[in-house]
Amino acid sequence: MSSSFPRRFGKYLLLRPLAKGGMGEIYMAALGQIDGFEKLCVIKKVLSERGDPSKAKRFLDEAKVVLRLSHSALVNTFDAGEVDGEFYIAMEMVEGKDLREVWNRCVRMRHRIPIEVALHVAREVARVLAYVHGYGNLRLVHRDIAPPNIMLGYNGDVKLTDFGLARSELKEEKTQPGVVFGRAAYLAPEQARGEVADARTDVYTLAIVLWELLTGQQYLPISGLDPGAGLALVRHPKPMPPSSRAPWIAPELDKVVLRALAPDRQQRTQSAEEFRLALSDVIAQVAPRTDPARVVELMQAIFEDVIDKERAERDHFLKEVIPIFRESVPEPAPREMTPPLPLESLAAAEGRVVSQSNGHNSAPAQARRRPTMGGQAEEEKDEEDNGARLPGVTPVPDTAERRRARREAAMRVLAELAAEDAGDTPSPQQGSK
Numbered sequence: 001m002s003s004s005f006p007r008r009f010g011k012y013l014l015l016r017p018l019a020k021g022g023m024g025e026i027y028m029a030a031l032g033q034i035d036g037f038e039k040l041c042v043i044k045k046v047l048s049e050r051g052d053p054s055k056a057k058r059f060l061d062e063a064k065v066v067l068r069l070s071h072s073a074l075v076n077t078f079d080a081g082e083v084d085g086e087f088y089i090a091m092e093m094v095e096g097k098d099l100r101e102v103w104n105r106c107v108r109m110r111h112r113i114p115i116e117v118a119l120h121v122a123r124e125v126a127r128v129l130a131y132v133h134g135y136g137n138l139r140l141v142h143r144d145i146a147p148p149n150i151m152l153g154y155n156g157d158v159k160l161t162d163f164g165l166a167r168s169e170l171k172e173e174k175t176q177p178g179v180v181f182g183r184a185a186y187l188a189p190e191q192a193r194g195e196v197a198d199a200r201t202d203v204y205t206l207a208i209v210l211w212e213l214l215t216g217q218q219y220l221p222i223s224g225l226d227p228g229a230g231l232a233l234v235r236h237p238k239p240m241p242p243s244s245r246a247p248w249i250a251p252e253l254d255k256v257v258l259r260a261l262a263p264d265r266q267q268r269t270q271s272a273e274e275f276r277l278a279l280s281d282v283i284a285q286v287a288p289r290t291d292p293a294r295v296v297e298l299m300q301a302i303f304e305d306v307i308d309k310e311r312a313e314r315d316h317f318l319k320e321v322i323p324i325f326r327e328s329v330p331e332p333a334p335r336e337m338t339p340p341l342p343l344e345s346l347a348a349a350e351g352r353v354v355s356q357s358n359g360h361n362s363a364p365a366q367a368r369r370r371p372t373m374g375g376q377a378e379e380e381k382d383e384e385d386n387g388a389r390l391p392g393v394t395p396v397p398d399t400a401e402r403r404r405a406r407r408e409a410a411m412r413v414l415a416e417l418a419a420e421d422a423g424d425t426p427s428p429q430q431g432s433k
């Protein structure tokens with residue numbers, strides 16, 4: 001199978017890899033047949049080890065569950081299926097970052113995560129967990145509440161993702177007994193003992209995330225320990241109030257967090273809804289300005305540079321890369337396939353090759369300009385082309401030379417974006433799945 005980008009995948013165009021994790025590969029993708037009317041989305045595939053049918057089955061189990069769910073604090077999954085023996089789910093693309101990336105940025109910029117943001121995120125996740133846990137008597141449990149699975153939108157949205165480890169009545173294939181999935185630092189004691197997770201397990205792991213957001217420290221410092229000692233710590237944690245590390249935390253908030261962190265499930269906050277209500281009460285007392293606007297402020301403060309670059313990248317995909325690809329690689333059926341885009345395009349999209357990325361003398365004037373915010377460069381091109389068109393719709397280039405020039409320009413911008421992205425990757429500080 002070709003690994004070049006963009007490439008067709010059923011009714012989708014895969015644009016570039018986004019992430020690779022435990023359950024599958026994640027791609028930025030586009031859906032839509034007509035230039036200018038594509039919708040960007042995210043495709044998650046099973047890893048290509050097709051020899052492992054239980055993995056594929058777990059993936060399909062996940063798909064069946066998540067396709068039925070609908071909640072504003074949940075990444076919306078709208079399609080699932082199979083292409084050439086590979087299973088996938090398609091979901092909305094969150095314009096934002098996961099909480100691990102937010103955390104790492106904050107560490108690097110020495111920017112404290114505001115208490116309002118910590119509380120808002122926790123309350124939103126508790127709200128969506130209450131929905132998920134109560135959904136249709138399926139006894140759904142997420143089982144992997146951890147920073148990489150909580151997305152923060154630049155618009156202030158908080159969205160839970162990755163039901164790869166969800167457990168429900170829908171599951172045809174039971175997880176093998178004794179197998180511990182998920183990351184050790186975000187496991188509840190009962191999970192570490194190999195017991196069946198329930199709604200209170202998600203409450204516990206959400207409380208770990210909240211504790212860490214409030215204190216800026218890791219709740220269970222297991223990274224330096226040998227596996228045996230680490231597991232013992234996860235199984236028998238000694239809960240500490242957040243104020244032991246962050247003295248400004250009010251006693252009321254300490255109490256709510258500690259109750260959700262009770263190692264014994266019987267002593268713990270019994271449901272996500274109960275946790276949400278307790279958080280709402282404490283927010284009213286200690287942080288009444290908590291709302292999505294605080295998330296927007298934080299995201300703009302720490303990702304100011306990235307937000308513009310990502311917007312330019314999305315515009316570039318929609319207005320240049322996709323139309324050029326469609327033109328160069330016609331639909332496979334019923335016509336014969338033409339060769340895909342040259343290898344450099346793939347390499348540029350993957351950030352592997354950055355050759356001639358600073359070449360400012362090979363392309364004609366209209367293709368040289370790097371689109372800053374998309375619209376501006378588009379407008380300048382519009383002046384050169386005659387004929388009516390919808391705003392934002394890229395005109396089809398009319399000569400082979402123009403096509404080549406536009407393609408070269410597109411590849412340069414992609415290469416630059418990829419190179420900048422590569423220099424922006426922080427080292428992980430928290431759980432990484």
Ligand SMILES: Nc1ncnc2c1ncn2[C@@H]1O[C@H](COP(=O)(O)OP(=O)(O)O)[C@@H](O)[C@H]1O
Binds near residue numbers: 018163
């Ligand atoms: N819908 C999405 N929009 C944007 N980024 C996403 C989306 N879904 C996942 N991601 C990113 O990809 C990473 C891995 O996705 P996830 O579904 O958690 O897969 P895994 O099973 O590998 O953990 C996430 O931590 C997040 O950074």
Ligand SMILES: [Mg+2]
Binds near residue numbers: 021148149162433
């Ligand atoms: Mg994940």
